[in-house]
Amino acid sequence: MQHDLPHGADTAAPPSPAAARPYHLRLLDSAPAELSAQVLACVEHGRGRATDDDPRRIRVETPLLAGSGVELWESPLPVRHGRDEAIGYAENGLVLFGQLHLDEPALADIERASFDAYARIERFLQQRGFPHWLRVWNFLSDITGGSGDAERYRQFTVGRHRALSLKSGFERELPAATAIGTRDGGLLIWFIAGTTPGTQIENPRQVSAFRYPRQYGPKSPSFSRAKFLRWQGDAELLVSGTASIVGHETLHPDSPLAQLDETLANVEALLGQAAADTPLQPELVKLYLRQAEHLPQVQGRLLSHFGAATPCMVLQGDVCRAELDVEIEAIFRATT
Numbered sequence: 001m002q003h004d005l006p007h008g009a010d011t012a013a014p015p016s017p018a019a020a021r022p023y024h025l026r027l028l029d030s031a032p033a034e035l036s037a038q039v040l041a042c043v044e045h046g047r048g049r050a051t052d053d054d055p056r057r058i059r060v061e062t063p064l065l066a067g068s069g070v071e072l073w074e075s076p077l078p079v080r081h082g083r084d085e086a087i088g089y090a091e092n093g094l095v096l097f098g099q100l101h102l103d104e105p106a107l108a109d110i111e112r113a114s115f116d117a118y119a120r121i122e123r124f125l126q127q128r129g130f131p132h133w134l135r136v137w138n139f140l141s142d143i144t145g146g147s148g149d150a151e152r153y154r155q156f157t158v159g160r161h162r163a164l165s166l167k168s169g170f171e172r173e174l175p176a177a178t179a180i181g182t183r184d185g186g187l188l189i190w191f192i193a194g195t196t197p198g199t200q201i202e203n204p205r206q207v208s209a210f211r212y213p214r215q216y217g218p219k220s221p222s223f224s225r226a227k228f229l230r231w232q233g234d235a236e237l238l239v240s241g242t243a244s245i246v247g248h249e250t251l252h253p254d255s256p257l258a259q260l261d262e263t264l265a266n267v268e269a270l271l272g273q274a275a276a277d278t279p280l281q282p283e284l285v286k287l288y289l290r291q292a293e294h295l296p297q298v299q300g301r302l303l304s305h306f307g308a309a310t311p312c313m314v315l316q317g318d319v320c321r322a323e324l325d326v327e328i329e330a331i332f333r334a335t336t
Contacts, residue, residue: 022093041097042058046060063292096193100188118164151217179320203266239330286313
C-alpha cells in the first residue's frame, strides 16, 4: 500500500534536510547475542528488564502475539553509547536513543516519579546536544488502575505535563508518543531525540491530545499525533499510538474489529496531513491488543489493509483507556 500525499501539514514546513537518514530498522525473530558497534538500540518485546550492562538493549514486557519481536536500529555513522546515572543511551551525532526504567517501588507517587523522569531526560538531552524530542514510548504497569483522577495513567500524564511544560511553547514541539500498560511492575520510557526538530502533525478527525477537555484528567496528554522527519533523499512519518477516538470520544467500545477500522481511518487521516514529495509506504506497523483471543480477526483485517508484505507486529498490552481494546503505531517512509 502506498499513499500519494498532498503538501501542507498543520504546522510549519519541516526544516531543509541536512543529512541522510541517520538510522535504519531491521526486524528480527531473536536478538543478537552481541550487539555490533553500529547498533543504536535493540528493542526486544516480550522480555523482562535487561540483565546485561549494554545500554542499547531495551526490553519491553509486552508479549509478542504475531510477527517478529525484535527491532534492531542501526546507524551508518559511528555510535557512542553509555550511561548517565539512570539513563542508558546511544547516539551518532544526529540522533540519540535512550531509556530510563523505574521499578514499581519508585512509583508510589506516580505523578512525582513521571515528573522527575521526564525532567531528568530533558536535562540530559539538553546537555548532550539533542534538544528535540522526536519519539517516545511509555510502558506503565497497571496503566488504568485506580479511579478518577487517581488513575495511574492520569497521574503519569500530570507528571509528564509538568516536566515538559517547563519549556516555553512546548506544545508546538511535542514528540510522537505511545503509552501502553504492561502486566509487570514499573515504568519504562524509551525515546529518540535529535539535533534538529521534526514537524508536528495533528489529526483533523481528532482533538489534539494536548487539548483534551478536563474530563480526561487534570492535565492533557503531552504528545503529538505524529512526527514528520525529512532527511536527504528520504522522509518518514512516525505515527503515535492511535486508537478508536474521534473528536475526543471513544467509539465502538464493545467491538475490537470496529475499533480497528476506526483506528485505521485515523491513521489514513494522519497520512493525508503529512507533506511528502513521494509516496509514503509502511515500514513497520505495530498493533497493541488488550485480549489475545481477538488476534485472528484483527490480524486478518490489519493484513488486508496494509498488505502481506508490510512488517506487522502484534503485541499484548493495555491501551490507556479501559474501554479501548486496540491501538496502532507505525512508521511510514518515502525514499526519493
